[in-house]
Amino acid sequence: MECTWPASRKLQEKVKEELLRGHELANQLRLVVGNGDGGLLAKGFVKKIGCSFTSCLSLLTGNHESKGEYIQVSTGRSTFALPTIVESSSSWDALKTIKSRETFTDSGSSSKKRKTSHSWSRDAPDFIDDGHAWRKYGQKQILNARHPRSYFRCSHKYEQGCKATKQVQKVEDDPSLFRTTYFGNHTCNHSLLKSPELILDNVIGGSPIEESNSMFTITFENNNLPYELEHPFFSSNTSIEREIIKSNHVVSSHSSSLSFDYLVQRDQPMLFESSEPASSRLPAMMEYFAQEILPML
DNA sequence: TCGATTTGACCGAT
């Protein structure tokens, strides 16, 4: 699917991000339903939802020929490896398995799979600062791999019993990229999370800002991937983002797996109250933006 | 001195 028109391309990116999020939500829902004694009917619906997302993503990314366990989705900033969800029960069970190294290349090769929990992987040009504190506990040379694999666990494993782990390995085909594979959700206290990055975007839904000079968008990059299910409307986040949500300047909002966008009116400066300790951890850039840039808009 | 990293040993899954 080739789109040369920039607006269509941007729209396509948005659709891809939204599908990515939907895919992950369906996956999470499947785990929730699977944990309890959820009815077969519910499980069936969850599976169908997953299949739809897999199909859409396959079509959008041109992976529809691939019969692999994973589907590669590249957005503007990163690349994700998502488990494919198909109707057959054997493939459904395969969702629970991890295939970290051969994900994008050789789907047919046999590899030993030991981890059986849910995982996400992401390629990025550097070690990802996902806001969580990690402690390295091992490094191994992997068979037939040029680069060693590093093992990390959550720093709060012992104090809070957090079971989250991640593995980081250079991508075979592109050593400038690091593939980070996450296992398990953080159950530790998230209060130490760093504030998300704030971006002022001069483009609204693919349209130049001149077409809407009374509005602009504020984007909070979600640095906490792959834990993007912590949508700001449902859980605590940084105080600055809460202020934006609360303010009557917000016209609409959009969330994707990568970011939260707020369409904001520019009629008057927005005030960011520092009523919570979290605000003291705001990056200097956000403070500067709030105090110096916003009033000028 | 103490927390983080390194690295060889160990163990369980395949």
Added chain:
DNA sequence: ATCGGTCAAATCGA
């Protein structure tokens, strides 16, 4: 028997 994941003693460095 092999391999990947984890442990833990040694080492590093702030």
